[in-house]
Amino acid sequence: MNDLFRSPRRHQPLAARMRPTTLAHYVGQTHLLGQGKPLREAVERGQLHSMVLWGPPGVGKTTFARLLAQECDARFATLSAVLAGVKEIRQAVAEAEQHAAQSGRGTILFVDEVHRFNKSQQDAFLPYVEEGTVTFVGATTENPAFELNNALLSRCRVYLLRSLSQEELSGLLRRALEQDEELQKRNIAISDEVLDKITLSADGDARSALNLLEIACDLSREEGGKQVIDEDVLAEVLTADVRRFDKGGDFFYDQISALHKAVRGSDPDAALYWFARMIDGGCDPLYVARRAVRMASEDIGNADPRALEIALNAWDVQERLGSPEGELAIAQAIVYLAIAAKSNAVYSAYKRVLADIRREPSHEVPVHLRNAPTKLAKEMAHGADYRYAHDEPDGFAAGESYFPEAIAGRRYYDPVPRGMELKIEEKLQKLRELNQKSPRQRYPQSEKR
Known part of the structure; x- marks a missing residue:
């Protein structure tokens, strides 16, 4: 079997050199790949199925896809949604069909950043996934429910991959220091405290943790026959450190x-x-x-x-x-x-008003509330019998209505018994009582919700 993980032709970064070649060395995702977990057992039995791997950067999505191909003795092919289109998808499928005909082996088609494909590009996978021509494995940092179309999602299982814990990252870095040949030759000396700071800065990202360690090794100072990574070296490494924050994601x-x-x-x-x-x-x-x-x-x-x-x-x-x-x-x-005291009374009232407006006919403005800027408007009785509140006792026109007659008395705003709305509710209750007692009610009112 071709080695999927090593390339002797060029120098590889530490993150590539430490890519695991077996599930036993895979770090993290124990909720999916721990002993006895359904996905782990399916992989060990060679039972392939199409899937979407959803998680932040550096948690092992690509690595798992490669291991899946190795464990299931399948050909591994990859596409990047950043560079590929429908033409490349069809070409990858054609190669999978040719390989299956020649060797009898299936193909795992790994699609990185699958959320970047548009709907038509995603649809191009459907017949091949349905027929089993390829086992589709998509990787995404974005919520598949929002970024992938339902047709593709219905043909795949979605697995959520989690950020690696500090303990998992720490174990990965220690293994790199102990097992990587290039680092062993350099005789690196690093304290547990400095190593912990690297894992903290990596923020759950294995690739970032290994990259930071490799940079620290490059910047280490020689002392007593060792390459020392101390707080001063680490400060240089972390100068431009920015925690993971995917704006818009x-x-x-x-x-x-x-x-x-x-x-x-x-x-x-x-x-x-x-x-x-x-x-x-x-x-x-x-x-x-x-x-x-x-x-x-x-x-x-x-x-x-x-x-x-x-x-x-x-x-x-x-x-x-x-x-x-x-x-x-x-x-x-x-x-x-x-x-502060909390109330969503106005927010809830506004949503109820909008719902009613969109559901009901457009009630006309009552004549007594209409403006009368022209002679014609006055002749049509616009504004007639309107009661100017400032001329009423206590500045309140008891019995007046400002709703269309069909929905007179409807209530939307219900103050909560907290903060200032306690006082607001008391005032509203007093005004409602004045309305009920007034002999000048505009319409026979009954409160409606």
Whole structure:
């Protein structure tokens, strides 16, 4: 069998040299490939099926696909959605058919970054996957439910691959130091503390961890016959370190979702954590500022109207001062939003109003509420019998209605018993009682939800 993992023709980076050649050396994904797990048993029995491997970079998607081909004695072919199109897909399928006819072996067609294919390109796989001409293995960092069409998904099983733990990364780096011939020749000396900092910086990415270790080895200093990697060397390696933050991808939306939920759940500590994670990863602070304004309206509303003002002020500070002063103002706003009284009453009311408007006919504006800027409008009684609230006792025209008659008395806004909305509910209840008692009711009213 051809070796899928080694190329003697050129120098390979450490990450390539440490690519496992058996499942026993595969690091991580024990929830899928641990002993006794269904996927592990299927691979060991050589039972191939089409699949989509979904997970962040550097967690072993390509490596697993290669191991799958090796374990199942299948030919391994690969396409990159960045470079390939329908022509390349058909060519790969033709080669798979020719190979099957000559050797009787199946082909695993590995498609990297499959989410970059458009719908027509994804559809090109369907007949070949359906017929078993190829075993399709797609790799993606994006949510397949959003990025892949249903027809392709229905023919594949989706497996979620997780970021590697620090313990898994640490074990991988130690094995590299102990087993890689090139590193052994260099007699590398590195403390557990420095090694742990490399794994922390790699942020669950095995490829990144091995690359950082290799760079550190290249920058190591000679001391007593050893190549030493200490804190000073590591500082040089990590100068441009940026945590994983895929703007516009799943990581981006997962983290802003976590921030929003922490605010909604009144947890200022978690909210600050997710905010700092996003900023540390390179997120535009203005994006978070805009989302904070949304949180102030959606989750706090009139329970604490100051929340919206504080969020807007933080946005303004960020635009005026930039980083890092502006980020501190956003952090202040996020903490305030998290501890503020919560209400989604306005948000819920607005959604109910929109739902009714889209479901019901367009009710005409009642005549007494219409504007009368012209003589003709006045002759048509526009604005007639309108009661000017400022001329009424306490500035309230008891019994008046501002709805179309067909939906008079309908209620959408239900203040919650928290914060300022306690007072709002008291006032609304008082006004409703005045309406009910008024002898000048515009329509016979019965409250409607």
